[in-house]
Amino acid sequence: MSEEIRDITQMSMMDMVDYSGINNPDELRKLKERTPARIGIGHTGARYKTLPMLRFLADQAAASDAVFTEVDEAVIKKLGVFEVKTKCSSKYEMLTRPDWGRIFDEDQKQIIKEKCVANPQVQIYFGDGLCSPSIGANIPDLYPAIRKGLEYENVTVGTPFFVRYCRVNTARTIAPLLGAKVTCTLIGERPGLLTSESMSAYITYNARPDMLESEYTVVSNISRHGIPPVEAAAHIVDLILEILEKKKSGVNLS
């Protein structure tokens, strides 16, 4: 049988409206347009109608899978970068040991040192973070655009690589290891039900083990549902140029 049931995740949330028993359908439509929140979905007894219930389950499952699945090695290969991993050896460890998700064993540090150009002005690397699909969904557009933008301004960019089980604070190790002035960590962010492929850029000047959290400059919500990758790249390039010039980042920048 070739027939199949429609893909309920392709339905716009704006169209997920139930007008049955509604006094003023036009007004409900207007309310719905004002928020991405799941309103106007009807009810049966004090429970959800079946379609909105299933859509919620699908969106939550996508978010959960985004966290708990691994970035496929084929994705990394396609990006043409090498891979290292933090001290964590599983998603479980990554989620429960934030202290391990920021450090590397010696052999991994050696790989980074051997394969990367030393002392770049800007070191960019990718991390799975809390959202594995964000790598394949955003990096192919995001990274080349950042690199091109920086090189156009005669800024030297280091060798990119991928970090598995990566937390933002890996920057504290990477920057001193490679002698980078600025680090830019492109990392998957905790997914919500509206999107499960967003990433953030954490940019910092002179990252080091004893730096403050407030020294990160952050661009978040990068995805086709939020700030599109190419648009985000332009913004990130501007920020990096400003950070290089002022020799500081995060709250110190403003």
Next chain:
Amino acid sequence: MNMVLKTRLYGKTYAFSSIKEVLAKASELKSGDCLAGVAAESTLQRIAAKVVLSELTVKDLRENPVVPYEEDSITRLIQDDIDENVYNRVKNWSLAELREWILSQSTTSEMIMEVSKGLTSEVISGVSKIMGNLDLIYAGRKIHITATCNTTIGGEGVLATRLQPNHPVDDVKGVMASTLEGLSYGIGDAVLGLNPAIDTVDSTLSIWKVLGDIKGRYSIPTQTCVLSHVTTQMEALKKGGKADLCFQSIAGSQKACEAFGISVEMLEEAKNMFLENGTAKGENVMYFETGQASELSSSAHYDSDQVTMECRCYGMARHYKPFLVNTVVGFMGPEYIYDTKQLIRAGLEDVFNGHLHGIPMGCDICYTNHMPTDQNDAETLAVLLANAGCHYVMGLPQGDDVMLMYQSTGYHDDAALREITHKRPIKEFEEWLNKWGIWEDGHLGRNAGDPTIFLKK
């Protein structure tokens, strides 16, 4: 009298070096306590710690706060608030005796609330560690704590709800849309309370106005609140803005409070400002949120376990006679509360421990997408807490927060919980709902789920 911190189980000796260690090792398994390196090393060691704990007295625990009195303003607040007469009456009770007294059929809510005045947060944390999940529900359901802002929370047979109409960019029309929808499911008797995306005085003022206008236009017997930083709300109040409740997130040590940018004195000042210039009719004008392990996340836990540090938040909260306190139980992440089992335990502990401190305790029954949990887990915990005397729960459009990116209980869920457990909204609010045909005869009414009833000319 000397404390004994050693016991044997199946012939093996288990010795502990301090009360702080006994408290931590006696705690049910939490990933946060493992991360902090204070959790029991085996299940039997955990039980040994519970045995030792059960023989310690109220006095032992009071005299050994997990953060020293001299070093910490929260410890001082908790210790100085103790009613010495009540304390002297119960100081020689062992925790085993305290547990059995709480669970006894002849012990009433009033009696528990009286004894509560003599218990420090460490005592309350301790007794909860020798209580099973059903103990926490059984004891919790008989405790009723009332507090009055515009209406009174905590009546017997009432399950109240906070309407949480968050929006990604605080769009006032979007906030209004979610608020009207929530009202149409009978949500919002505890508070109409928004977490702002943008923590500024202007944004706080504009949301106060939207919520205040809705409350005024439809004469809704409830209270309003914007959950920006307390200093932002104080500024907004000075600029002539109007709200009923003052919100702040709190933590269980001075150092952790400093990480939140707050102090004991600042909250006192905020409370007085809201009593004087806010719009509340009653004397309970504070709303606090907490959550296990916020102290650990700012390295301000003093090698203490997360249940005990959480209890100290309640010890702090009760000083300000709050209208609402809720734990945001599953928001901190899997490094602190890993899975469903830990989430359920934490929710039951927090609500019971809040009650035993004498505060009207609610729960944001929630989870993030980086925990191995889903909506079924939130629903399960909601049914447990509705039966455990939980004063209020959250209500969000289908349980999804489109600003904070986590899931909690939905408008529909709250209505279903009330129907299943035969609970009602706060009395005046129920009458208001009845007038609009939203809640009738203990279940959703003919107009339920239709926010457009508020928009007809």
